[in-house]
Amino acid sequence: MTITAPDPAIDPTVVPTAGPQTKGPVRRALDRFFDNRAARAGLLIVVPILLAVSTYSLWWPFSPNAIDLRAINKGPSAIHWLGSDGVGRDVMARLLQGGRISLLVAVCSVAISIVIGFLVGAVASFGGRLVDGTVMRFVDLAMTLPPVIFLLVLASIAGTGIAPTILVISLLSWPVLSRMVRARLLELRERDFVVAARGMGAGLPHLLFRHGLPNCIDILVVYATLQIANAILLEAGLSFLGLGIAPPEASWGNMLNLARSTVVLEQYPWQWMFPGAVLVLTVLAINFIGDGLRDAFDPRSDLN
Amino acid sequence: MDAPFLTVRNLTKHFAPTAFSRGPVVRALDDISFDIARGQVVGLVGESGSGKTTIGRSVLRLIEPTSGEIRFDGVDITKLSAGPLVRQRRKMQYIFQDPFASLSPRMTIGQILTEGLDIQGIGSRRERRAKAERALAAVELPVDAYDRYAHEFSGGQRQRIGIARALTLEPEFIVADEPVSALDVSIQAQIINLLRDLQVRLGLTMLFISHDLAVVEYICDTVIVLYLGRIMEVAPAAALYARPQHPYTRALLSAIPSLDPLARQGRQVLKGDIPSPANPPTGCVFRTRCPVALDACAGIVPPLRATTSDGHLKACIRDDIA
Numbered sequence: 325m326t327i328t329a330p331d332p333a334i335d336p337t338v339v340p341t342a343g344p345q346t347k348g349p350v351r352r353a354l355d356r357f358f359d360n361r362a363a364r365a366g367l368l369i370v371v372p373i374l375l376a377v378s379t380y381s382l383w384w385p386f387s388p389n390a391i392d393l394r395a396i397n398k399g400p401s402a403i404h405w406l407g408s409d410g411v412g413r414d415v416m417a418r419l420l421q422g423g424r425i426s427l428l429v430a431v432c433s434v435a436i437s438i439v440i441g442f443l444v445g446a447v448a449s450f451g452g453r454l455v456d457g458t459v460m461r462f463v464d465l466a467m468t469l470p471p472v473i474f475l476l477v478l479a480s481i482a483g484t485g486i487a488p489t490i491l492v493i494s495l496l497s498w499p500v501l502s503r504m505v506r507a508r509l510l511e512l513r514e515r516d517f518v519v520a521a522r523g524m525g526a527g528l529p530h531l532l533f534r535h536g537l538p539n540c541i542d543i544l545v546v547y548a549t550l551q552i553a554n555a556i557l558l559e560a561g562l563s564f565l566g567l568g569i570a571p572p573e574a575s576w577g578n579m580l581n582l583a584r585s586t587v588v589l590e591q592y593p594w595q596w597m598f599p600g601a602v603l604v605l606t607v608l609a610i611n612f613i614g615d616g617l618r619d620a621f622d623p624r625s626d627l628n
Numbered sequence: 629m630d631a632p633f634l635t636v637r638n639l640t641k642h643f644a645p646t647a648f649s650r651g652p653v654v655r656a657l658d659d660i661s662f663d664i665a666r667g668q669v670v671g672l673v674g675e676s677g678s679g680k681t682t683i684g685r686s687v688l689r690l691i692e693p694t695s696g697e698i699r700f701d702g703v704d705i706t707k708l709s710a711g712p713l714v715r716q717r718r719k720m721q722y723i724f725q726d727p728f729a730s731l732s733p734r735m736t737i738g739q740i741l742t743e744g745l746d747i748q749g750i751g752s753r754r755e756r757r758a759k760a761e762r763a764l765a766a767v768e769l770p771v772d773a774y775d776r777y778a779h780e781f782s783g784g785q786r787q788r789i790g791i792a793r794a795l796t797l798e799p800e801f802i803v804a805d806e807p808v809s810a811l812d813v814s815i816q817a818q819i820i821n822l823l824r825d826l827q828v829r830l831g832l833t834m835l836f837i838s839h840d841l842a843v844v845e846y847i848c849d850t851v852i853v854l855y856l857g858r859i860m861e862v863a864p865a866a867a868l869y870a871r872p873q874h875p876y877t878r879a880l881l882s883a884i885p886s887l888d889p890l891a892r893q894g895r896q897v898l899k900g901d902i903p904s905p906a907n908p909p910t911g912c913v914f915r916t917r918c919p920v921a922l923d924a925c926a927g928i929v930p931p932l933r934a935t936t937s938d939g940h941l942k943a944c945i946r947d948d949i950a
Binding site: 348349350453515516517519520521522523524525526527530534535538539 | 646685688690713714718720721722726729730732734744777797
């Protein structure tokens with residue numbers, strides 16, 4: 325049996341949609357995103373910061389751990405633009421290196437928590453009711469743990485450094501995502517086009533990655549941006565408490581840690597004010613971007 | 629006459645509460661048996677909630693039946709394990725009611741049409757595309773639809789895409805679940821004619837689910853009348869419309885609008901709603917709304933049996949009213 329050309333006896337009344345090819349749903353969401361002023365402002369802040377942080381070693385003369393004994397606790401000057409700290413290290417260099425570490429930790433931990441969150445949500449929604457019930461009670465448990473204490477316990481077990489900090493932050497932040505993914509996939513599972521795929525013999529990998537993932541992309545992108553901001557703050561908090569990134573390695577959090585000393589707080593404000601300001605600015609800008617993405621992916625905003 | 633292509637025996641589906649929920653057992657289907665011969669179109673009619681879609685999906689094993697047997701060309705698909713079931717799925721496809729829900733908004737028409745071939749690992753990329761384009765031609769859509777998204781098409785065009793998707797795997801059997809009830813009347817006729825033409829041209833066997841009796845009369849060879857998860861009457865389409873045997877079928881047929889004012893006077897209007905399948909009436913499930921029910925109807929579940937020689941079956945104990 326083969327499918328042959330149509331019978332001309334049937335009235336060919338179907339009119340093809342005229343005009344040029346139109347965009348897919350992701351392209352339309354991106355167009356909406358770039359129409360959003362706050363989101364554009366966020367990009368305008370984040371992109372230069374990212375560029376500066378990733379390329380600073382090419383154009384900034386000082387390295388973050390180089391000591392200039394003639395410039396201990398000196399304020400901003402033509403040589404050290406943002407001043408120098410108590411052992412004569414350049415604050416600008418440390419700020420940029422700290423940004424590198426903070427953003428690295430944030431991006432990696434969010435990537436890990438997205439993988440965990442998506443897989444847990446997928447298992448819960450496609451694994452049948454028993455698996456779903458069991459996994460979600462476990463997720464509830466993970467969500468009820470008080471975050472700060474959980475973080476401190478984990479950090480004291482895992483120790484300090486970049487890898488343990490990434491681990492700790494990613495272990496803390498996946499449960500919320502897994503609930504969102506589960507809710508989306510539970511709904512998706514009953515949609516006709518997914519039933520059709522099952523009817524054509526689709527297995528779990530096909531359903532998850534050809535239907536599940538594309539239809540969760542909005543959740544994942546929005547979660548990722550908002551969570552990166554959150555992870556930067558968590559890293560700063562951990563490092564501030566001395567559990568995240570340990571000195572002499574720089575991070576925005578452990579630079580702020582210096583402000584615990586009253587002398588630094590009062591007499592050398594450039595040592596904590598700049599990392600604080602960049603931290604706030606970055607987190608704010610990323611949040612703008614996240615909000616913009618959320619609005620852009622919201623199907624209800626399709627109407628305007 | 630050779631063995632029927634599709635044989636359904638004692639198909640039962642109960643939706644039971646699970647460990648995490650409570651509630652009554654919903655008896656969606658009870659003891660459903662019917663046959664479909666190769667190349668035949670069988671209509672499945674009934675009110676909302678009578679179990680039409682549950683039968684359609686169970687027959688393709690998109691829903692796991694509670695019990696019963698579904699023989700597809702001799703193979704009992706209820707007992708197939710995962711691997712053979714995937715291969716079996718090539719031969720049977722589903723056409724959905726809602727053309728807006730049945731196409732993924734995130735895939736191009738080409739991706740939608742080649743999905744089945746992709747899953748089944750049939751052909752190279754180019755062959756898949758060629759098959760998909762042939763399917764588009766078969767449903768009279770332009771080939772440039774291939775790279776577009778579903779939202780660019782109207783309801784009727786989307787339904788054609790849904791039909792094309794079912795055809796790409798070149799199935800032998802198709803379940804069409806109210807394929808026209810979401811479309812407006814002028815488009816309905818086009819889609820029905822298209823389905824009928826394809827059915828004849830490709831020699832498809834079809835289970836056609838509908839609540840529109842006029843459409844069913846036009847396209848089906850045999851009609852099954854369903855009420856509350858049970859078969860009330862099975863008959864060749866012509867016989868059913870000419871001489872309905874079951875009081876429920878008579879009520880359904882008399883609900884079809886008529887231009888003849890005299891015919892309206894004899895209309896039989898059913899009172900009330902279909903009872904809950906969570907708590908169906910004892911005996912004959914239709915007796916609570918039946919105009920000719922007897923006390924005895926509460927006592928026994930009427931078996932589906934032949935009443936005349938022309939293949940007419942009914943589940944009613946009242947032979948005196950036929």
